[in-house]
Amino acid sequence: MxxxxxxxxxxxxxxxxxxxxxxxxxxxxxxxxxxxxxxxxxxxxxxxxxxxxxxxxxxxxxxxxxxxxxxxxxxxxxxxxxxxxxxxxxxxxxxxxxxxxxxxxxxxxxxxxxxxxxxxxxxxxxxxxxxxxxxxxxxxxxxxxxxxxxxxxxxxxxxxxxxxxxxxxxxxxxxxxxxxxxxxxxxxxxxxxxxxxxxxxxxxxxxxxxxxxxxxxxxxxxxxxxxxxxxxxxxxQPVTPVHQAMAPLGESLDKRSLLRSLDLTKALEKDDYEKQLTAEQARFSLLMRDKRMRRHALVAVFEGNDAAGKGGAIRRVAAALDPRQYHIVPIAAPTQDELAQPYLWRFWRQIPARGQFTVFDRSWYGRVLVERVEGFASQADWMRAYGEINDFEEQLRRSGVIVVKFWLSIDQKTQLERFKAREKIPFKRYKITDDDWRNRDKWDLYADAVNDMVDRTSTEVSPWTLVEANDKHYARVKVLRTLGDALEEAFKKSDKKG
Missing domain, CATH: 3.40.50.300 (P-loop containing nucleotide triphosphate hydrolases)
Structure with missing residues (x-):
């Protein structure tokens, strides 16, 4: 050459x-x-x-x-x-x-x-x-x-x-x-x-x-x-327009079988909830202060149906920690500055240093969920995003970042009840928007997108955790327990290496 x-x-x-x-x-x-x-x-x-x-x-x-x-x-x-x-x-x-x-x-x-x-x-x-x-x-x-x-x-x-x-x-x-x-x-x-x-x-x-x-x-x-x-x-070169494309990818007979297989009746009584929540928060707090955490960073991704309880779960996770240990990144529609950059840019910038913890309240999966369903990304863009996301997460894991991904799932009946309750409670009205109601009409399209997402991005190094969230108590404890398990597993592997 x-x-x-x-x-x-x-x-x-x-x-x-x-x-x-x-x-x-x-x-x-x-x-x-x-x-x-x-x-x-x-x-x-x-x-x-x-x-x-x-x-x-x-x-x-x-x-x-x-x-x-x-x-x-x-x-x-x-x-x-x-x-x-x-x-x-x-x-x-x-x-x-x-x-x-x-x-x-x-x-x-x-x-x-x-x-x-x-x-x-x-x-x-x-x-x-x-x-x-x-x-x-x-x-x-x-x-x-x-x-x-x-x-x-x-x-x-x-x-x-x-x-x-x-x-x-x-x-x-x-x-x-x-x-x-x-x-x-x-x-x-x-x-x-x-x-x-x-x-x-x-x-x-x-x-x-x-x-x-x-x-x-x-x-x-x-x-x-x-x-x-x-x-x-x-x-x-001519500008390529964005075409709306919402078709599912898979070949299964029932595209929503994955979500339908969840047992959404799982629940915890209040006393059990309080005991288990306290125990898991204490465990998580100790693990985050473990000296082995200096070799790692922790990233938690929260996705889920509207009104599935992501905010409540995040608050219980944060309550276990010193505020200096974590950073919560709420992801909304991209700003003009973010639109001027490649899609993953705004997420790369938020990756924590070793010893730190970042929570993404919604995440890079927006490209294969809302952008796909609402037609904000072309079919070519969201289809190649699966591979780009897997590569992104693999790079994080190779560098010692522990990636834990949650999909909080509720059924349509529970969602409707929570929507109506939010409209009646003054301090919760801000949580319900016209977009939330419109998204209910696309429930099946979002279910298809979630199944494709989990199928193509639940990898050995970064699996999805599906959380049965009809009962908020059960969901919060499962989230905390999963985070604790992920830290313990990572610490064991790092101990074996040296």
Missing amino acids: FESAEIGHAVDKDTYKAQVPALREALLEAQYDLQQQARMPVIILINGIEGAGKGETVKLLNEWMDPRLIEVRTFDAQTDEELARPPAWRYWRQLPAKGRMAVFFGNWYSQMIQDRVHGRFKDAVLDQAINEAERLEQMLCDEGALIFKFWFHLSHKQMKKRLETLKDDPLHSWRISPLDWQQSKTYKRFVRFGERVLRRTSRDYAPWHVIEGADPHYRSLAVGNILLEGLQAALK
């Missing part, structure tokens, strides 16, 4: 000066069209050999274009805040909004190549990192992002020559970093693993562009023209 970068491309000064004005004008026009349309973010990944002109080229792009619309991000050594969360968290929180551009130095490719070069992991882990990068980029592109990937290349001979020249130049020797000298020693390994990564991750939706870095005029024009062609082509 790197052979094409060894030819020795060069552009003379006069040719360069003649081409730059028109290129700059076209890039600026494309950049302003991007901002005006605001229907896609642009992500530029910068990788390659040290000294091949990465920084100089990005600096020039900021001069040619409007720097107010370009965010340059450098991912050096991970901070303590980043180390306490899954690796992808640091990249997700820095993604540009639709209509903007971001340049990522030291991105996910830099990290995986450097780790493999220096023997921090073996080929199997590198292959896993490659697969994760492919899935991330596929998802970002499916969400509308435009990704450019540049590898700036120099031969080993060219790199050595540059270092020797700069070393003896008192005005420019500061430009040599320790990483330059280090990479000079590991050049062959860096190129070998870099080529492996590039071959595996160059896809039609996010191809790699290898840029020869020896001649500054050539590399600047090459990068500028690639960006221009890609931007112009993407901006000319």
Whole structure:
């Protein structure tokens, strides 16, 4: 793959000066069209050999274009805040909004190549990192992002020559970093693993562009023209409308058999409830204060029928803890800022650090529930969301995050009784809305969506817990007991590992 970068491309000064004005004008026009349309973010990944002109080229792009619309991000050594969360968290929180551009130095490719070069992991882990990068980029592109990937290349001979020249130049020797000298020693390994990564991750939706870095005029024009062609082509693409699509996916004879199989008559008498609730709250509190919790974070997802008692269950969970230990995230319709980002962005940003607990009152499952049923997402979007959600949760679990997911289920009769009761009680009227009544008319459609959701996202690492919630007492105790069991299981597994 790197052979094409060894030819020795060069552009003379006069040719360069003649081409730059028109290129700059076209890039600026494309950049302003991007901002005006605001229907896609642009992500530029910068990788390659040290000294091949990465920084100089990005600096020039900021001069040619409007720097107010370009965010340059450098991912050096991970901070303590980043180390306490899954690796992808640091990249997700820095993604540009639709209509903007971001340049990522030291991105996910830099990290995986450097780790493999220096023997921090073996080929199997590198292959896993490659697969994760492919899935991330596929998802970002499916969400509308435009990704450019540049590898700036120099031969080993060219790199050595540059270092020797700069070393003896008192005005420019500061430009040599320790990483330059280090990479000079590991050049062959860096190129070998870099080529492996590039071959595996160059896809039609996010191809790699290898840029020869020896001649500054050539590399600047090459990068500028690639960006221009890609931007112009993407901006000319028609906007794909969202089609309402509510059909179930499965082939079972009875799509609602899963929910119908629940025994909604399960209940607890008041005395039993109070005893069991107190015991489970005490158990949960002790587990959350266990020193082994420092290796983990806890995420609890609460989904369920309207009026199923999610709020009451969450309050009983929170009552067991110090408020500094948890954070409750209520999920409503996305804001304009959230709509300008990929779907999972607003959830990645809320992932807790180790030792902490986050409750999602509704969650990322909205895409395969309300967005599916109400037609807010296209069929292609909500169908691919199952795989994206499974991948998201798998990344969380690999990083020590314990994910516990609850579906609180009630029958239609119980829901109607609770709706009517809420309308009569002044301090509960805010809980009932016109949307709640409209959703009752789509009960069967939501039941189909729930069955598909559980079938496709109840995995070994992140299973669903279906909660019989006609009796609120029974549901609250089951939720607390499930959380305690999940913590105990995770602690046992971590004890076995070391």
